[in-house]
Amino acid sequence: MPVRVVESSAPSQVSGANSGETLPQVCSLLSVGQAFSGTQNVSSLQKDEAWRVNVRIQGCDLEHGYLCGTMEALNVPMADTPVVTFWEGEIIDTKNYTFFTGKWEATQEDDIRHWTKFPSFRPYLSRVEVDGGKSLDLSDSEFIYMRWKEQHFVNVGTDCGLTIAGFYYVCFSCSDGCISGFYYDPNSSPFQKLELKSTNEGRSGFSFSSYELQ
Secondary structure (H helix, E strand, O other): OOOOOOOOOOOOOOOOOOOOOOOOOOOOOOOOOOEEEEEEEEEEEOOEEEEEEEEEEEEEEEHOOOEEEEEOOOOOOOOOEEEEEEEEEOOOOOOOOOOOOOOOOOOOHHHHHOOOOHHOOOOOHHHHHHHOOOOOOOOOEEEEEEEEEEEEEEOOOOOOOOOOOEEEEEEEEEOOOOEEEEOOOOOOOOEEEEEEEEOOOOOOOOOOOOOOOO
């Protein structure tokens, strides 16, 4: 949620599917109701700044590479109240989605530049450069790679001083529930880092037996 006022983009659509049948491993820490907390570094050349961030997963459908949730930024200087957004996520499973984004103003070069920020991704680099990693089997990986796209503000208007025009490249660790991410928006400060850890809060939410984005 970097500082820049723009209108929210339209909901994302399923793309990038192929004939692969592998799915990410089932991970108890990536499930409906799970909460995470941490920070997003929004520093610029003018000043160092980090916002406290809470995330909760509200829906998850591994079969279709989909999840969704809410993100709350707590100490945003220009906002009188914590800013809550609703986001939808694409799970990189090489079945529904590959490492190539193909939208949101992200080129394949932008994708490679951001994914290689995660050390766990680097062994996949050569194959991803060819076709986005369509031939990779990620089912046994300790890490789940995702894109999170904020769709709309929940409790404030679009005049709140923040933008949700960009999206997050996300790496989730199944071993400890830690999340790291980098925000991409060509009109915002580059490589704003998101760092979250799983919390022990009670779980609540909903799940999908079948869900397709329209």
